[in-house]
Amino acid sequence: MSHTGAIKPASDVSVAPLTGEAENIDFEFIELLFFAYRDFISDPDAILDTSGFGRAHHRVVHFVNREPGLTVAALLETLKITKQSLARVLKQLIDSGYITQVAGPEDRRQRRLYPTERGRELALALARPQSRRIAHAFEGLDEGGRAVVKAFLSGMINPAARPGAPDKTG
Amino acid sequence: MSHTGAIKPASDVSVAPLTGEAENIDFEFIELLFFAYRDFISDPDAILDTSGFGRAHHRVVHFVNREPGLTVAALLETLKITKQSLARVLKQLIDSGYITQVAGPEDRRQRRLYPTERGRELALALARPQSRRIAHAFEGLDEGGRAVVKAFLSGMINPAARPGAPDKTG
DNA sequence: TCGAATATGTCAGTTATGTTGACATAAATT
């Protein structure tokens, strides 16, 4: 393993590393985001492995805890998945007592979602290591640094869709 | 839809939004990361839908372009997936002419991976919208802001494993 | 009041991407 460079192997082949200089493509941050998010998600994954749930359950438990009384439609809009996808994990979470459904007080077609005490504990257990990781990443940065990162991440997010836009929940 | 608060539906139910205040849990950044990464990944997804490839292909094409001559073992280590997982997408990328394999010049057991011209173009096409999104998120921030975000994202990433650590490539 | 629209649920089949386990081959190392 002494040499490090690439050896040209054939004709229709690119041997130079793609740095993005020619087009000013920001490969550095593309990769930082990839690795940061992968490791960020690995913390709860380890916990979920134990309980038999997956990432899909994590997301549902998280948002139901953040906004108790959420309707199914609102949850679908937040997660941007289909109702058939949600149905499976939601059913498991309800059956195992992490989430309960309550008919909407004004619109009784709605099934408003609430966490049980158990669901609240799971949400906290999953969030703890992620929050610790974030705190670690902010070490050495001041309040201004926090504001900068918040501005950056906010700028990465798509503007919210107009309330009347078509959806894929059929 | 006149009321906004939650109505208490039963006994074993939490009705207050989970803010994380009690434990200082940083739900704000947990969600910022979730939405930022989801939208970040949606750009290439739209392109991939057209070509019949998926995210797994994207990652392979990306890293092979970034480091032409990469060995299969190095790629597996980077992606942290099993060789059986990689095999499927890598075969498709080779068969459709985006990547070529060349026996290692010093160790002929190795299959060093190179992008073809086509593969290089795909990598660029996938990276362009992501880079644009990053540039947009940096608007209004100076060079120091860039350094702050870089420090934050780097701090989110697990330290590299020791070179002799056990793996799951069996 | 009645028909249409809405909120949700469910059945059935498919796809993408990951997993484990077992085994094969060629080349390098000891």
Add this chain to the structure above:
DNA sequence: AATTTATGTCAACATAACTGACATATTCGA
């Protein structure tokens, strides 16, 4: 010559997404 390493491959399986179709209860609008 025997073992280890780098890679490939077959088979079975799990998760989580998808599309399409249809069912039910409730609300809303003409």
